[in-house]
Amino acid sequence: MDDKNFTEGMAALIEIFGGEMSELKFAIYREICGEMSNGSWQHVIKTAISECQFFPRPAGLKKFESEYFQQERYCRILETPQLPAPPPPPIIPLSVRIKTVREQIQANPNIAEIFNTILADMEKRYEQHGDNVQ
Numbered sequence: 001m002d003d004k005n006f007t008e009g010m011a012a013l014i015e016i017f018g019g020e021m022s023e024l025k026f027a028i029y030r031e032i033c034g035e036m037s038n039g040s041w042q043h044v045i046k047t048a049i050s051e052c053q054f055f056p057r058p059a060g061l062k063k064f065e066s067e068y069f070q071q072e073r074y075c076r077i078l079e080t081p082q083l084p085a086p087p088p089p090p091i092i093p094l095s096v097r098i099k100t101v102r103e104q105i106q107a108n109p110n111i112a113e114i115f116n117t118i119l120a121d122m123e124k125r126y127e128q129h130g131d132n133v134q
Contacts, residue, residue, distance in 0.1 A: 001041045006030060009045040017055040032058035036065055043068045094126045 010029060014021055036044065044064040048056045056064075098119055105115040 001034065001036050001038045005038045005041055006034065009041055012045055013048060013055060016049050017052070019055055029058055029061075033061050033065075040065050040068050094122065094130075098122055098126065 010021065010026065033041065033044070044061050047064045047068075048061060051064075052060065101115065102119055105112045105119070
């Protein structure tokens with residue numbers, strides 16, 4: 001965060017909670033909280049003013065920052081549009097399925113006879129009902 005936002009935030013805390021702020025104490029707060037963004041710092045100051053009864057320590061301010069990030073992350077998750085469902089697999093017509101299975105079976109003569117009987121039955125159903133048979 002920039003110096004102006006940090007100084008204004010600390011001034012607000014001093015005004016609300018009172019007390020004195022030495023240069024060393026100010027530098028410690030700056031060191032601990034200085035990596036916050038301007039937006040998170042403003043949120044932290046508002047939260048500290050509304051929730052603390054005494055002047056908050058740097059650890060308390062960092063805790064408010066982590067709560068801010070959790071809340072922000074949760075809001076981003078809620079705002080993320082859901083990905084559309086994948087399209088259903090294409091329906092392969094029964095005539096194509098029969099042809100494919102027959103070719104695979106003919107490549108293996110041991111089971112060809114058993115499946116030829118099954119495929120003959122499937123073909124009869126296809127002739128009766130067309131591609132509407134699953």
